[in-house]
Amino acid sequence: MNTRKIVMTGMFIALGIVLPIAFHSFNMGGPVFLPMHIPVLMAGLTLGPLAGLFTGVITPLLSSVMTGMPPMFPMLPIMVFELGVYGLTSGFIAKQYPGKTFFPLIAGMIDGRVMAAIVVFVLSTFFGVQMSPWAFIKGAIVTGIPGILIQLVIIPPLVKAIRNATGMKANHA
16 A cells, blocks of 8 residues: 555544544434444545545544444444455455446445445344344335435545545556
8 A cells, every 4th residue: 555545544544433423413424324334435545445445434433432433343343344345345346447426325225235334234143133135125225215325425426535535446446
């Protein structure tokens, strides 16, 4: 990783901690607007799969320790894996399809939710967590529709703006 990627990764992690605080301070809940997801997806799309994975794993860990959001159990492990896959998949697909943002974004969002369902299955099967993977994912998608729409609308132009501002090419990830 070069210096620019390290700095931008740190910026996305910081944004992933600050955005949820801002949303919660205006009573705009995280499960509805999904503010932590935005910087993670943007990290994957602009910096590539490894930086996206790192951002997706570290952001909820630091946020949980610093702010209590997400709660340590059971939400933290779910979000670590979900957001890690968001960053990894969106970055990997963006690398395969330079210049494309929407397709890698959608792929990351789908893969992350599949991973969340797998983690909920593991937690319910082996750790006694009273959650159904299907009910969890259905609830997360239905509750998160405003956040999903926000992601689909604002992330592609923000990624383009970041690429233009930093001089990064679409296939630089």
